[in-house]
Amino acid sequence: MNTHSLYFPYMLLFFITLLQVAAFEEGDRAALQAFKSMISHDPQGILNSWNDSRHFCEWEGITCGRRHRRVTALNMRSKALRGSLSPYIGNLSFLREINLENNTIQGEIPREFGRLLRLEALFLSNNSLAGKIPANLSYCSRLTVLALPYNKLVGRIPFEFVSLYKLKRLALHRNSLTGGIPPFLGNLSSLELLSLGANSFGGNIPDSLGQLKELEALGIGGNNLSGTIPHSIYNLSFVEIFSVPQNQLHGSLPTSLGLTFPNLKYFQIDQNFFSGSIPTSLSNASKLEVFQIGKNNFSGKLSVNFGSMKNLSFLNLYSSNLGSGESDEMGFMNSLANCSKLRVLRLGGNQFRGALPHSIANMSNQLQILALSDNQLYGSIPSGIGNLVDLYLLEMEENQFTRAIPKELGKLLKLQGLDFSGNHLSGEIPSTLGNLSSLFQIFLNNNNLSGVGSGEAIIIFFGGLEFFKK
Numbered sequence: 001m002n003t004h005s006l007y008f009p010y011m012l013l014f015f016i017t018l019l020q021v022a023a024f025e026e027g028d029r030a031a032l033q034a035f036k037s038m039i040s041h042d043p044q045g046i047l048n049s050w051n052d053s054r055h056f057c058e059w060e061g062i063t064c065g066r067r068h069r070r071v072t073a074l075n076m077r078s079k080a081l082r083g084s085l086s087p088y089i090g091n092l093s094f095l096r097e098i099n100l101e102n103n104t105i106q107g108e109i110p111r112e113f114g115r116l117l118r119l120e121a122l123f124l125s126n127n128s129l130a131g132k133i134p135a136n137l138s139y140c141s142r143l144t145v146l147a148l149p150y151n152k153l154v155g156r157i158p159f160e161f162v163s164l165y166k167l168k169r170l171a172l173h174r175n176s177l178t179g180g181i182p183p184f185l186g187n188l189s190s191l192e193l194l195s196l197g198a199n200s201f202g203g204n205i206p207d208s209l210g211q212l213k214e215l216e217a218l219g220i221g222g223n224n225l226s227g228t229i230p231h232s233i234y235n236l237s238f239v240e241i242f243s244v245p246q247n248q249l250h251g252s253l254p255t256s257l258g259l260t261f262p263n264l265k266y267f268q269i270d271q272n273f274f275s276g277s278i279p280t281s282l283s284n285a286s287k288l289e290v291f292q293i294g295k296n297n298f299s300g301k302l303s304v305n306f307g308s309m310k311n312l313s314f315l316n317l318y319s320s321n322l323g324s325g326e327s328d329e330m331g332f333m334n335s336l337a338n339c340s341k342l343r344v345l346r347l348g349g350n351q352f353r354g355a356l357p358h359s360i361a362n363m364s365n366q367l368q369i370l371a372l373s374d375n376q377l378y379g380s381i382p383s384g385i386g387n388l389v390d391l392y393l394l395e396m397e398e399n400q401f402t403r404a405i406p407k408e409l410g411k412l413l414k415l416q417g418l419d420f421s422g423n424h425l426s427g428e429i430p431s432t433l434g435n436l437s438s439l440f441q442i443f444l445n446n447n448n449l450s451g452v453g454s455g456e457a458i459i460i461f462f463g464g465l466e467f468f469k470k
Contacts, residue, residue: 027091028071029056034088035074041082041104070094077123078102085129087112099123101147106130109148114139121145125171128152133172135160147171149195157182166190173197173219180204181220186211195219197243202226205249209233217241221268225249234260243268245292252276258284270294270316278302278322287311294318294346301326307335315339316346318371323351330354330377337362348373348395355379361387371395373419378402381420386411397443398422405449407432418442425449 036047049060056071057064063073071092082104089098090112097120105127113122114136120143129151137146138160146164149171156179157172168190177199185194186208192215201223209218210232218233221243228251229244240263250273254260258281261267265287274296282288283305294316301324306312315336323329334357336342342364353376361384368390378400385394386408392415401423409418410432416439425447433442 025056025069028094031086031088031091032056032059032062032071032074034086038086039081039083041080043080046076046079046081065094068094073097073099075099076103081105085110089113090115092116093118095119096142097121097123100127102126104128108132109134109137111136113137116140117142119143121147123147124151126150130154132156133158133177137161138163140164141166143167144190145169149173149175151175153177155179157185159184162187164188168214169193171195173199175199177201181206181209181223181225183208185209188212189214191215192238193217196223198222200224205229205233205244207232210235212236213238215239216263217243219243221245221247223247237261238263240264240287241266245270245272247272250274253279255279256281258282261285262287264288265311266290268292269296270318272296274298276300278304280304283308285309290314292316293320294349296320298322300324301329302332304332305335306332307338309339311341312339313341314344315342316344317350318346319349321350323353323375325351325353327354330357333357334359340364340366342367343390344369346371348375350375352377356382358382358384360384363388366390369393372399374398376400380404381406381425383408385409388412390414392416392438395419396423401425403427405430405433409433410435412436414438416440420444420447422446 032050036050039047046060056062057069061074061076062071064070065072072094073096077099078101080103084107085105087110090110095116096118101123108131109129111134114134117140119140125147132155133153135158138158141163143164144166146167153175155177157177159182162184165188167188169192171193173195178201180203181196181201183206186206191212194215195217197219203225204227205225207230210230213236215236216238217240219241225247227249229249234254234257237260239261242264243266245268252275257279264285266289268290270292275298277300278298280303286308288309289311290313292314298320302322329352337359343366345367348371355378360382365388367388370391373395380403381401383406386406389411391412394415397419404427405420405425407430410430413436415436418439421443426449428450
């Protein structure tokens with residue numbers, strides 16, 4: 001048999017393969033050109049490199065595979081692009097990642113994206129996308145990240161997404177989605193992040209979310225949710241972020257909260273209808289950074305020891321109905337002296353009663369906001385507040401403070417706002433306050449201060465502006 005005839009089938013197969021590769025590459029090029037044609041504004045000139053003078057694998061924002069010259073990633077994040085999405089992107093069959101975050105992409109997400117069977121990550125956040133989330137995305141069975149927040153998407157989360165069992169991060173917050181939080185999300189056992197906040201879901205929190213044993217972040221605030229938080233959710237020990245504010249949730253917090261959430265960093269439940277006491281077990285939440293429970297219906301003494309929370313930066317208990325009237329009620333503030341990163345402390349609008357401990361002088365020198373208004377605090381204002389040199393807002397109005405305003409407050413050179421109105425302060429206004437060049441306004445009305453009428457709303461402007469009464 002002729003040697004050439006033996007090799008002919010292999011040579012034929014080789015040339016056919018080359019033709020197929022060339023055809024696939026041409027398909028990728030055509031799909032990218034279709035994407036470019038749908039972009040109406042490119043102020044940074046990113047797409048200028050998308051021309052025939054170079055292979056498309058060398059175009060800006062394009063990544064190709066090492067073993068083949070097929071597009072595996074399209075990254076145009078934060079390029080100020082304006083336009084819409086071409087359905088021909090669905091022809092980029094080797095695509096693993098699309099990142100078009102922080103642009104002004106309008107229109108709908110093409111259903112053809114469901115043909116991207118190798119797609120692992122889809123980032124389309126902070127655009128102007130509208131319409132419904134395509135159910136066809138469920139065909140992208142390798143998806144681990146689906147990030148579509150800050151758009152104008154409507155409708156429900158497609159039930160077909162129940163098949164996305166590899167999904168680890170689902171971010172759909174800041175849209176206009178409705179139809180309730182679907183219970184099937186509890187079957188996506190790989191989920192580590194579930195962010196659905198600021199939509200219009202309504203309904204209750206599904207019990208099934210308690211099955212997400214890998215969950216680290218849960219964000220479902222601002223959704224008009226009602227009912228209680230399923231107890232099983234409090235047993236998700238990997239949770240670091242627990243954010244359910246601005247809903248209509250009620251019920252009490254479990255006494256073991258600080259033990260069942262050992263990794264807790266962000267706890268946000270403000271603007272709901274929670275009641276009962278604050279669990280003392282939170283003293284064990286040593287990783288806590290943000291604790292926000294304002295505008296609820298709690299009661300009783302705050303007995304949490306914050307001393308182990310070295311990273312606590314934001315503590316907001318505003319208008320939570322806390323307070324017991326016990327003589328040592330403000331003792332919890334002593335433990336805050338160990339929170340060296342504390343920047344915001346809001347305790348206003350409660351029923352706290354007692355004198356401020358002198359340990360306030362040892363609180364974080366990074367503290368910027370100290371708000372203690374509308375309580376039943378009494379005694380003198382500690383002069384040690386003058387040590388909190390980063391303060392720019394100090395609110396202590398509507399309490400029962402007495403005696404003189406400490407002259408040490410003149411050391412708060414970054415202070416912009418000061419409100420001592422509605423107390424029983426007496427004596428003269430310290431001249432040292434005139435050193436506060438950043439101070440914009442100060443309210444001292446309804447006290448017994450020299451030269452200040454009890455019925456006058458006093459606004460004093462410094463920094464070169466005239467001193468006057470209004």
